[in-house]
Amino acid sequence: MDEIFGIPAPLLFGQLLLGLINGAFYAMLSLGLAVIFGLLNIINFTHGAQFMMGAFVAWMLLAWAGVGYWGALILAPLIVGATGVVIERLMISRLYKLDHLYGLLLTFGIGLIVEGVFRNYFGSSGLPYRIPDALQGAWDLGFMFLPIYRGWVVVFSLVICLATWLVIEKTRLGAYLRAATENAPLVQAFGVNVPRMITLTYGAGVALAALAGVLAAPIYSVNPQMGTNLIIIVFAVVVIGGMGSILGSVLTGFGLGVVEGMTKVFWPEASSTVIFVIMAIVLLTRPAGLFGRA
Amino acid sequence: MGEVSRRSVVAGAAGIAALPLARARAQGQSTIKIGVLGDQSGTYRDLGGPGSVVCVKQAIEEFGAQGFAVEVLDADHQNKPDVAVTIARQWFDRDGVDMITDGTTSSVALALNQLVKEKNKVMLNSGAATSDLTGAQCTANTIHWTYDTWMLAHSTGAAMVRAGGDSWFFITADYAFGHALERDTSEFVKQAGGRVLGQVRTPFPGTTDFSSFLLQAQSSRAKVIGLANAGADTTNCIKQAAEFGLTRRGVKLAGLLVFITDVHALGLQTAQGLVLTETFYWDLNDRTRAFTSRVRSKMPNQSPPSMVQAGVYSATLHYLKAVKEMGAAAAKASGAEAVARMKAMPTDDDAFGPGSIRADGRCLHPAYLFEVKAPNESRGAYDYYKLLQTTPADEAFRPMNQGGCPLVRS
Secondary structure, X not given: OOEEOOEEHHHHHHHHHHHHHHHHXXXXXXXXXXXHHHHHOOOOOOHHHHHHHHHHHHHHHHHHHOOOHHHHHHHHHHHHHHXXXXXXXXXXXXXXXXXXXXXXXXXXXXHHHHHHHHHHHHOXXXXXXXXXXXXXXXXXXXOXXXXXXXXXXXXXXXHHHHHHHHHHHHOHHHHHHHHHHHOHHHHHHOOOOHHHHHHHHHHHHHHHHHHHHHHHOOOOOEOOOHHHHHXXXXXXXXXXXXXXXXXXXXXHHHXXXXXXXXXXXXXXXXXXXXXXXXXXXXXXXXXXXXXXXX | OHHHHHHHHHHHHHHHHHHHHHHHHHHHHOEEEEEXXXXXXXXXXXXXXXXXXXXXXXXXXXXXXXXXXXXXXEEEOOOOHHHHHHHHHHHHHHHOOOEEEEXXXXXXXXXXXXXXXXXXXXXXXXXXXXXHHHOOOOOOOEXXXXXXXXXXXXXXXXXXXXXXXXXXXXXEEOOHHHHHHHHHHHHHHHHOOOEEEEEEEEOOOOOOOOHHHHXXXXXXXXXXXXXXXXXXXXXXXXXXXXXXXXXXOOOEEEEOOOOHHHHHHHOHHHHOOOEEEEOOOOOOOHHHHHHHHHHHHHOHHHOOOOHHHXXXXXXXXXXXXXXXXXXXXXXXXOHHHHHHHHHHOOEEEOOOEEEEEOOOOEEEOOEEEEEEXXXXXXXXXXXXXXXXXXXXXXXXXXOHHHOOOHHHHO
């Protein structure tokens, strides 16, 4: 059997693929964060809780309303996105004139409260959510056994990332968004309703987090802490990619997923730390991040 | 400046002089204070947490008024040993707590163990798994209730080897508990003629995707993957092993520490067929059902108690019996003597039935090997287990002379 660095080649390819799959989650979550930060200048620390809410709403839809996975894929982001709109209108919008730090503290606090409320009602050990029947089973790729659902996650999140990038970079709406980021009063003077655009952008960023949550529900344990575990890594991804850079966060998300996957083979104990080591190195050498503008 | 500091020195001296008086008054009131120190917000919350507080209060209520008052405090140690020790220190030094229970998470338990000994208080640990609590680290102030890594390895591990699972690969949570569970299980596997082909240590907490580790386990060609972890780690492993088709292709999963809360989280569809060991199951016999029906309506989400919560109930009840026999003042004065009195008395309660406590601090109960029911066998929520085998109390735990407990040698 062929070996690379003492590891059988098939195992290594398998790990590469798994890294990409985890990277898909990082990419989708950091994408939402980057969109929100780019336009609102808010570091959305509620993102992990909103990811968790996506998974829980999918469970609620199934358990209480009989709506399955495919319905949840559309409804859960809409429902959670709507809560995001409410939060933005009621609270976050009051902080735009203040320092970043206030937005960070507010969203961090909201995240803790949401997590606490879910923990109170659903406990901490989690709820069952099955893989939809159409995506059950696995493909035998020769070097590994790939569950169809994981393949679906990678493809679907790539499509979402690409679509988001296209909307922001290639459409008129995206042009308004980018212009408002640069100079909001001027864009408003042209007759664009900037506050409404900001609100909807926050809602869209939150919906992206919820969508990732629905994707995660069948493979990770659906519990109130599920976002906390992931979100710290995602923040590191955003910092490494460059705050506010859409393409940067997507590429870094996938890239770091692979790096983490490889670490799980060669030095498993360090797999939760490796991303932060990279973050430290990037901050020392390129403080604006790999794809950020200084 | 000089005046102020001189005055505060005088005040401080007066305060120190008054201390013995204050303590004497506290003893006069004879209030026993119990601190429930558990995971109230993290992954182990459901198996201990607020449910443990309910079970302690249940024990106090059933014990009734016996000439001394009992007060309960509770706190969240967040699974962090440093946080736990800070809270416990405050409880002992400022609040006059006499006994700490729950104590989930092995790293927390080992840290508390030293402090409790130093302060001569009592720890009745029901939540932690490490068998070191009654082994090399045993003290005269600690009793370990409910379960430990040796017992789990002995019951589940040996049963898996007997069923033909003679080659193992471990997925181990990278901290005191995971290491102890892996070590204890490896010994049984080797003793029974099996082989350990490898292990992977996963960061705790913070790992959610185990597919990479499962794939490594699979490529080792081991027949059994031993899950030396707990809580969300275990449920994620089982969920993802099913997803990657490991179990369908004949690999057996040994969930070395699986609680009823984990089975509930997985759902029977995913968990069915899993073999696991517990010392308490709510539907085991008439006494466990009676205990469950008394406490269930007060539990968070009306769930039946886990074995950790049942252990907290049992331990508190036994402690209160010992306090009554020796007098509250004497029990407050010396934790070691309260523990000695507890060891001298047989235990008996609805959750665990009759039992005893050994010199090394190990509380002995029978261990039950269960298999998780298929969805069509279950009559409803929490009807999850079929009893496969019972290990009697005197064989379920590590023999005292093998643990290396200094109390036993001397």
